[in-house]
Amino acid sequence: MTGIGRRAVLAGLAATSFARPSLAQGARGRVVVIGGGFGGTTAARALQRAGIGVTLVEPAETYLACPFSNEVIAGMRPLSAQAFGYDGVRASGVTIARTRAEAVDGAARQVRLADGQVLDYDRLILSPGIALRFDALPGYDAAAAQAMPHAWKAGAQTELLARQLAAMPEGGTVVMSVPGNPYRCPPGPYERASLIAWFLKTRKPRAKLIVLDAKDTFSKQRLFESAWRALYPDILEYVPLAAGGQVTSVDPGQMSVATDFSTYKADVACIIPPQRAAPIATAAGVTDRSGWCPIDPVTFESRLVPRIHVIGDAAIAGAMPKSAFAANAQAKVCADAVADLLAGRTPVAPKLVNTCYSLVAPGYGISVAGVYHPDKGVLADVEGAGGTSPLDAPDDVRKQEAVYAEDWYRTITAAVFG
Amino acid sequence: MRRLALLLLLATPAAAAPPPGATTCSGCHGAPGGAVPSLAGHSAEDIAAAMAAFRTGARPATVMNRIAKGFSDEESRAIAAWIAQGGGQ
Numbered sequence: 233m234t235g236i237g238r239r240a241v242l243a244g245l246a247a248t249s250f251a252r253p254s255l256a257q258g259a260r261g262r263v264v265v266i267g268g269g270f271g272g273t274t275a276a277r278a279l280q281r282a283g284i285g286v287t288l289v290e291p292a293e294t295y296l297a298c299p300f301s302n303e304v305i306a307g308m309r310p311l312s313a314q315a316f317g318y319d320g321v322r323a324s325g326v327t328i329a330r331t332r333a334e335a336v337d338g339a340a341r342q343v344r345l346a347d348g349q350v351l352d353y354d355r356l357i358l359s360p361g362i363a364l365r366f367d368a369l370p371g372y373d374a375a376a377a378q379a380m381p382h383a384w385k386a387g388a389q390t391e392l393l394a395r396q397l398a399a400m401p402e403g404g405t406v407v408m409s410v411p412g413n414p415y416r417c418p419p420g421p422y423e424r425a426s427l428i429a430w431f432l433k434t435r436k437p438r439a440k441l442i443v444l445d446a447k448d449t450f451s452k453q454r455l456f457e458s459a460w461r462a463l464y465p466d467i468l469e470y471v472p473l474a475a476g477g478q479v480t481s482v483d484p485g486q487m488s489v490a491t492d493f494s495t496y497k498a499d500v501a502c503i504i505p506p507q508r509a510a511p512i513a514t515a516a517g518v519t520d521r522s523g524w525c526p527i528d529p530v531t532f533e534s535r536l537v538p539r540i541h542v543i544g545d546a547a548i549a550g551a552m553p554k555s556a557f558a559a560n561a562q563a564k565v566c567a568d569a570v571a572d573l574l575a576g577r578t579p580v581a582p583k584l585v586n587t588c589y590s591l592v593a594p595g596y597g598i599s600v601a602g603v604y605h606p607d608k609g610v611l612a613d614v615e616g617a618g619g620t621s622p623l624d625a626p627d628d629v630r631k632q633e634a635v636y637a638e639d640w641y642r643t644i645t646a647a648v649f650g
Numbered sequence: 651m652r653r654l655a656l657l658l659l660l661a662t663p664a665a666a667a668p669p670p671g672a673t674t675c676s677g678c679h680g681a682p683g684g685a686v687p688s689l690a691g692h693s694a695e696d697i698a699a700a701m702a703a704f705r706t707g708a709r710p711a712t713v714m715n716r717i718a719k720g721f722s723d724e725e726s727r728a729i730a731a732w733i734a735q736g737g738g739q
Binding site: 557560561564565568572580581582583584585587599601602603605614616617618619621629632633635636638639640642643644646647 | 668674675677678679685686712717719721
C-alpha cells in the first residue's frame with residue numbers, strides 16, 4: 233500500500249469511528265461528570281467516544297496527579313512531572329465547564345455551577361475525590377497544614393513538604409502520622425515513609441523518621457517491613473496502633489505530635505488526616521454517615537439518590553482500594569453502564585482489576601493486585617486472584633516492578649489526559 | 651492486502667459491548683514501545699493463550715499471574731476476542 237493510500241484509509245476509518253459510536257447506538261441523554269481526575273476524565277472521554285453528550289465540570293486548568301508525588305517529596309522528580317493539562321481532553325471532543333459545581337438537585341436532575349450556569353442531566357457521574365477532614369484530629373486544621381503538611385493532594389503541599397525536608401537540619405527528626413482506614417491510596421503513606429527514609433539515608437544520614445500509625449495492619453505490610461529492615465534499619469521507626477501509634481493531637485506552634493503515650497518533637501511533620509468524600513458529594517446527598525458514598529457494584533449508581541453515579545476515591549467500592557488505577561477502571565465500567573441505561577439495556581455484572589505499585593527506593597518496586605466482582609451487593613475480591621509481590625523476589629524482579637510502575641504512570645496519564 | 655485487513659480490524663470500533671473485565675486491561679497496556687507489552691496487533695488466540703499460561707504459572711510474570719487467576723478460560727477468551735477486534739481503542 234502506498235503512503236497516500238494508507239493515510240486515506242486511516243482517515244476514512246477515523247471518520248467512521250466518530251460517526252458510528254459503538255457503545256451507545258440509540259442512546260439518548262445528557263451526562264454531566266463532576267471532577268477532572270483519573271476517574272471523571274476517563275468517564276467523560278469514554279462517554280464521548282460512545283457518542284453521548286457529556287460535560288465535564290472541572291475548575292482547574294492543570295491536574296496534578298498524586299501517583300508518584302511521593303517521589304517529588306523525596307527530591308527524585310519535579311512537580312511538573314505530575315502536571316497534566318486538559319487540551320487533549322478538549323481535543324477529544326469533551327466539553328469542559330471550567331468552574332466549580334456548587335449544588336446538585338437530584339430530583340430536578342440539575343447541577344448548579346459557580347458561574348451561575350445550570351446543567352440538566354439524565355445521568356450524573358460524580359468523581360470528586362476526597363476532602364481532608366480538618367475537624368478530626370485536635371490541633372490539625374487548614375492553618376496547621378501550612379506548618380505540618382499533609383501533602384495528600386498533589387500541589388503546593390507536596391512542594392512544601394519537599395522544601396521542609398531539604399531545609400531540615402542534619403540529625404533532625406521527621407514525624408509522620410498515618411490515619412485509620414479508609415483513606416486515599418492505602419499503601420501511599422508507607423511508600424512515602426520509604427522514600428523519605430531513602431532521602432534521609434542519602435542526604436542526612438544522622439536524621440530519623442518516626443511513623444505513627446492509627447492501625448496495626450496495612451497494604452503490602454510484609455514487603456514494606458522487610459525492605460525497611462534491609463534498607464533503613466537505623467533511620468525508620470514504625471510505631472503501630474498496638475505500640476501507641478495513634479496520634480491524638482498535634483501542636484503546629486510547638487511542632488509536636490502527641491499520642492496517648494508520648495509527645496514527639498518534630499523538625500518536619502507530615503500529618504495525613506482522616507478523609508471523606510469531597511463536599512459536592514454531601515451536597516448531592518450521596519454520602520452516608522461514614523462520609524463516603526455507597527454505590528451499586530454493577531452500575532456505580534448511588535444507593536441514596538437515583539441517576540447519580542459515584543466513582544473513584546469518594547465511592548465505597550468494597551474491596552477495591554481508593555487508587556488512580558481503580559478510579560480509571562471504575563470510570564470505564566460506569567460509562568458503559570450509563571450508556572446501557574440510557575439506551576434501555578440492562579448492564580451486565582462487571583469485573584474490575586486494580587494494580588498498585590509502590591517504590592521503597594529508586595529501582596525497588598513492589599505491587600499489590602486484585603480482581604473484583606459484584607457479590608452480595610458489594611464489590612468483592614475474586615477468590616484465588618490478586619495478592620502482593622513475592623516476599624522473596626530477587627533484585628531483578630524488584631527492578632522490573634519499578635520499571636513497570638513508571639510505565640503504568642506514562643500509559644494511564646496518556647490515556648486519561650493525552 | 652493482509653496489512654489492510656489488519657488495519658481495518660484494529661481501527662474498526664468494536665461492535666459488541668466489552669465483556670466483563672475487558673476495559674480494565676488498558677489501565678497498563680498502552681501503545682507499543684513501553685515496558686508493559688502492548689496488546690495491539692495480537693490475535694485473540696495469542697492473548698487467550700498468554701492468559702492461560704499466566705494462570706497456570708507456565709509463563710513467568712510479575713502481576714499478570716495474580717490477575718489472570720481472577721478470570722476463567724471462557725472469560726479470558728471473550729476479553730481476548732474483544733481486544734483483538736480493536737475494543738477499547
